[in-house]
Amino acid sequence: MAAPAVLERSRLLVQPAIAAAVDRLCVELRRPSRYHFGWTEADGSPSSAGSGKGLRPALAVLSAEAVGAPGATAVPGAVATELVHNFSLVHDDIIDGDTVRRHRATVWSAFGVEDAIISGDALHNLAYQLLLDEPTAERVSAATRLTAATAAMIAGQAADMAFDDVTGIDLEACLAMEADKTGALIGYSASVGAVLAGAAGIHVDALEAYGRELGLAFQAVDDVLGIWGDPAVTGKAAGNDLRERKKSMPVAIVLSGHDEAAEQLGDIYDLEGDLSDADVGRAAAIIEAAGGRDRTVAEARLHLDAALDSVADVGLVDTAVVDLVDLARFVAERDF
């Protein structure tokens, strides 16, 4: 089955359960949450904005199928993952000052910082509530693993924020941060279906490793798109990551070169006040010329290969592995 079909199939399976979970919130929390998921407009009227790619639910569903269980086994884990992922988006948008996500105003810019904080808190807590509603051994294991993945995600975001004040960020530091910030929860997604199916440790570990590596590939692609992506596709302003002076992979690669390109890029990041379109364009050109873009693309391919290796020949169900491979390629080769 091709990747878009896998995403669509998982969405149909998981989306109603996410909606049911969010409906458990009181009205004050439900409104910004439903808006964030793209189901409603800020005034509560229906919206067809949509909820993003649905990569994590698809990985959860495939991870159940990869150990011979029905995809439906993964649903509580898929929902919990989406709740944690989306709580982090709502809070990160405040932290990063991002006003636009998925072509729409972010929750804080539509509802205010206060409502965005409390709605994110509610989604975070709901993830654990949902998993522990019926505390079977498998669900408890899924909840326990979620505490670790979420702790890593939060630590990664904190490290990312700290990068603003540090000059010596290289690719290694950047990858370590992104392994926590993005890789941990994608690794969780890609194994939680197997955990809920009570699968053997070797299979859970292989799927989690696949997800962690895919997460890094995904993040490398995201970092490229954050500079050179088409705003019509990414839903964010062109050169957004540069405008925010993020030390993403392409930037870290160039800055750690300690050469003329590093100096020029450092000078732009050190400018007072907001960066102009011309500054952003110049920074992008410096990074591209210094090989920051090519090396980030190469990094994406490296981690994609590692992801595919993780699920080869470990005794997982063949058809599901084919889907996992397709999905990984789809995610890590988009838009190049």
Added chain:
Amino acid sequence: MAAPAVLERSRLLVQPAIAAAVDRLCVELRRPSRYHFGWTEADGSPSSAGSGKGLRPALAVLSAEAVGAPGATAVPGAVATELVHNFSLVHDDIIDGDTVRRHRATVWSAFGVEDAIISGDALHNLAYQLLLDEPTAERVSAATRLTAATAAMIAGQAADMAFDDVTGIDLEACLAMEADKTGALIGYSASVGAVLAGAAGIHVDALEAYGRELGLAFQAVDDVLGIWGDPAVTGKAAGNDLRERKKSMPVAIVLSGHDEAAEQLGDIYDLEGDLSDADVGRAAAIIEAAGGRDRTVAEARLHLDAALDSVADVGLVDTAVVDLVDLARFVAERDF
């Protein structure tokens, strides 16, 4: 044992475990967290500021002793409660715009809103991580109950925020909000030791009811102190709740009277811009003259009595019940 001694004894038992839990966070998250708990200054140097009364840990410890278990049984539950309580304080201070707590700058005003958001998220998650580290049946039960108590707490905070835009708040609506915002987590604290000891449902329920009622009594006292408390004792500016136009119990009682006092108080709350000291003083005088203070004190006594009734004659350990009664009186009769 007198209440201050019970608080001190529990603090000695629980505080090191809280510190050990917070030490699991990465340095970026540890610094604002340790500052918030009063262990360090903002620059990381040691502080003797202290961490508040420690009511919740003391309740947790007594709830274990009340079912015949050692107080130490309660420790993971006491720590989880403190982590959730303090995550909510860090986030609520941003939401309410409060710059001072326990005589010190709040986390967001010392470290910035961004660090306060992410540190709160980390403390929230750590509570579940800690309980699920060793997922025994009792700890899983404690974690499951924590999801419900925390969901109620968040819903209560959301309701409190929504009160700003609603005119028809009466005492009943106010109590319902405060039962969620404050009562649920104190009810959890006052029963989690019994849950971790594997106690019978009747004992857990009695202790939880005690805690919920004590929470309402505590909140009623807090609402009185929020208007008439001595800044040297409360650590907040005089008349703080009025300045922030909170619809706390004394205010809700007067506003729902639909008489001249209600109109005068409503007019002050409707003034444009910040309220002056004179406005705040006038509002306090109106509420006191209209009986808002006396009726809130009466409400505190009512819920204190209900709390004491909950733990009487249900077969709990007598000495622990004596301590629970002392502690409830200490909390609900402070500063009158």
